[in-house]
Amino acid sequence: xxxxxxxxxxxxxxxxxxxxxxxxxxxxxxxxxxxxxxxxxxxxxxxxxxxxxxxxxxxxxxxxxxxxxxxxxxxxxxxxxxxxxxxxxxxxxxxxxxxxxxxxxxxxxxxxxxxxxxxxxxxxxxxxxxxxxxxxxxxxxxxxxxxxxxxxxxxxxxxxxxxxxxxxxxxxxxxxxxxxxxxxxxxxxxxxxxxxxxxxxxxxxxxxxxxxxxxxxxxxxxxxxxxxxxxxxxxxxxxxxxxxxxxxxxxxxxxxxxxxxxxxxxxxxxxxxxxxxxxxxxxxxxxxxxxxxxxxxxxxxxxxxxxxxxxxxxxxxxxxxxxxxxxxxxxxxxxxxxxxxxxxxxxxxxxxxxxxxxxxxxxxxxxxxxxxxxxxxxxxxxxxxxxxxxxxxxxxxxxxxxxxxxxxxxxxxxxxxxxxxxxxxxxxxxxxx
Numbered sequence: 001x002x003x004x005x006x007x008x009x010x011x012x013x014x015x016x017x018x019x020x021x022x023x024x025x026x027x028x029x030x031x032x033x034x035x036x037x038x039x040x041x042x043x044x045x046x047x048x049x050x051x052x053x054x055x056x057x058x059x060x061x062x063x064x065x066x067x068x069x070x071x072x073x074x075x076x077x078x079x080x081x082x083x084x085x086x087x088x089x090x091x092x093x094x095x096x097x098x099x100x101x102x103x104x105x106x107x108x109x110x111x112x113x114x115x116x117x118x119x120x121x122x123x124x125x126x127x128x129x130x131x132x133x134x135x136x137x138x139x140x141x142x143x144x145x146x147x148x149x150x151x152x153x154x155x156x157x158x159x160x161x162x163x164x165x166x167x168x169x170x171x172x173x174x175x176x177x178x179x180x181x182x183x184x185x186x187x188x189x190x191x192x193x194x195x196x197x198x199x200x201x202x203x204x205x206x207x208x209x210x211x212x213x214x215x216x217x218x219x220x221x222x223x224x225x226x227x228x229x230x231x232x233x234x235x236x237x238x239x240x241x242x243x244x245x246x247x248x249x250x251x252x253x254x255x256x257x258x259x260x261x262x263x264x265x266x267x268x269x270x271x272x273x274x275x276x277x278x279x280x281x282x283x284x285x286x287x288x289x290x291x292x293x294x295x296x297x298x299x300x301x302x303x304x305x306x307x308x309x310x311x312x313x314x315x316x317x318x319x320x321x322x323x324x325x326x327x328x329x330x331x332x333x334x335x336x337x338x339x340x341x342x343x344x345x346x347x348x349x350x351x352x353x354x355x356x357x358x359x360x361x362x363x364x365x366x367x368x369x370x371x372x373x374x375x376x377x378x379x380x381x382x383x384x385x386x387x388x389x390x391x392x393x394x395x396x397x398x399x400x401x402x403x404x405x406x407x408x409x410x411x412x413x414x415x416x417x418x419x420x421x422x423x424x425x426x427x428x429x430x431x432x433x
Contacts, residue, residue: 036413037387037432040340042287042295043140043408044280044326045119046319047112048302049368050346052376054316056101063316066324067093067380074313078361081310083272085321093324097342097382098392098431105348105401110374113166115347115401116298120170122405122423131166135173137422140405141184142172144294147409147417155243155290157184160283160297162275167298172237183237184294185247189282190275250289254282267325274315276301280322284329291335293412297326298347305350309363327382341383341411345404349374379404381431388431403428 053059061074066088074082107124108114114125121137138146141157161167172183239247257263265273266281276299283297299319305312323344331337352373354364368374379399381388402425409415410427 037411038339038341040293040336041408041411042330042340042342044323044344045116045298045347046344047298047347048300049348049350050302050316051350054313056378060313063313064320066320069094078310078313078363081361082314085269085272093327093380093382095391097380097388100379100394100399102395102397103377103379103399105375105377110348110368110370112347116170118401119345119347119404122402122425124402134169138173138175138178139170140408142178142182143409143418144412144414145182146178147414153243154185154237154239156293158286158292158295159184159186160279161188162279162298162300180237189279274301274318276319277322280326284326287329287336288333305366307357307365308359309365310359310361338384343381343404345379346377349376381428387433389433394430399428400425
């Protein structure tokens with residue numbers, strides 16, 4: 001805490017300092033106040049409430065074999081409820097970066113929206129939370145777009161979210177001087193092509209005439225969403241005309257590809273593909289199409305744990321596979337490979353004591369009501385070996401949710417330009433060379 005206070009005071013003392021911009025070897029113009037570690041960050045919220053007992057401590061076996069080393073077998077009691085997935089090969093993600101095994105969501109209610117809000121604003125939500133209102137502090141998207149020199153376009157910042165209605169509100173805040181002008185493009189993949197008559201993203205089919213009219217109507221809505229000029233109080237942001245056209249074309253192509261059946265089984269895992277995997281799949285398409293400098297994607301299917309513990313374990317495993325697939329896609333994308341930092345963190349954990357609901361495999365379900373265990377999470381920072389410390393595991397209690405935004409700001413070089421006192425956390429410097 002003393003270190004945090006010292007850094008905050010130092011930031012206040014230097015906030016008004018001026019330095020002339022300079023050209024980096026890449027040819028990009030940045031503010032001289034902070035050079036970059038890398039030119040791209042992808043933040044994946046490993047969300048839905050993940051307890052360290054099942055993730056880092058492997059209490060039910062290694063449910064994250066694509067991230068964690070070790071081949072601990074899954075608990076035979078729940079193995080019948082686990083979908084078949086490919087086995088990992090090559091290095092695990094923890095070997096390609098730094099793993100903070102004892103991270104903390106230290107303050108505020110352990111709720112999904114408050115957890116997401118903390119991860120995206122760098123501020124804990126300590127009072128009553130109104131999920132109908134935007135955050136009171138700026139989001140990482142706003143900091144990124146406002147405090148780069150020159151300021152970044154919306155095409156460079158994407159928020160790809162899964163379920164839970166309030167999540168779109170996290171692409172910008174109500175904080176004075178920030179807002180929609182500096183927000184991110186938001187996309188909720190399941191909503192793009194999930195309409196009456198279209199069963200799910202994973203079950204595309206040809207539309208009848210009446211259904212096709214609905215698709216066209218929804219497509220028009222999405223086109224308008226990305227091309228309109230919005231005022232700060234509205235639900236969207238402004239894209240310049242040329243970039244809006246690119247986004248509209250992307251949305252249109254998504255519809256066409258879904259109707260053509262290209263989203264039936266894009267990762268070749270058959271019926272194992274769940275909503276979180278599709279959400280990451282769409283984030284990958286955006287990464288390949290636009291190569292954004294800041295991408296945030298969440299997962300949520302893990303939250304079945306309120307009633308189905310075995311389903312929760314199954315979805316942790318699927319989320320782990322999706323995270324590894326995301327990293328592979330980044331490494332296979334020119335312009336992103338070897339120049340991207342991937343950060344993954346749950347929004348919060350789950351309770352130590354179960355509730356009274358038994359699943360089909362005799363396992364009790366878990367809620368998240370702000371006990372100490374529900375504050376225990378992990379954080380994984382993966383990146384190229386010249387930028388991120390490889391195969392480092394930090395097992396002591398180190399780091400908090402509010403440290404994610406300062407870390408992103410440090411990586412993308414705008415941390416010194418954020419006004420003092422705006423962020424309560426500090427960068428996870430232990431992860432970087």
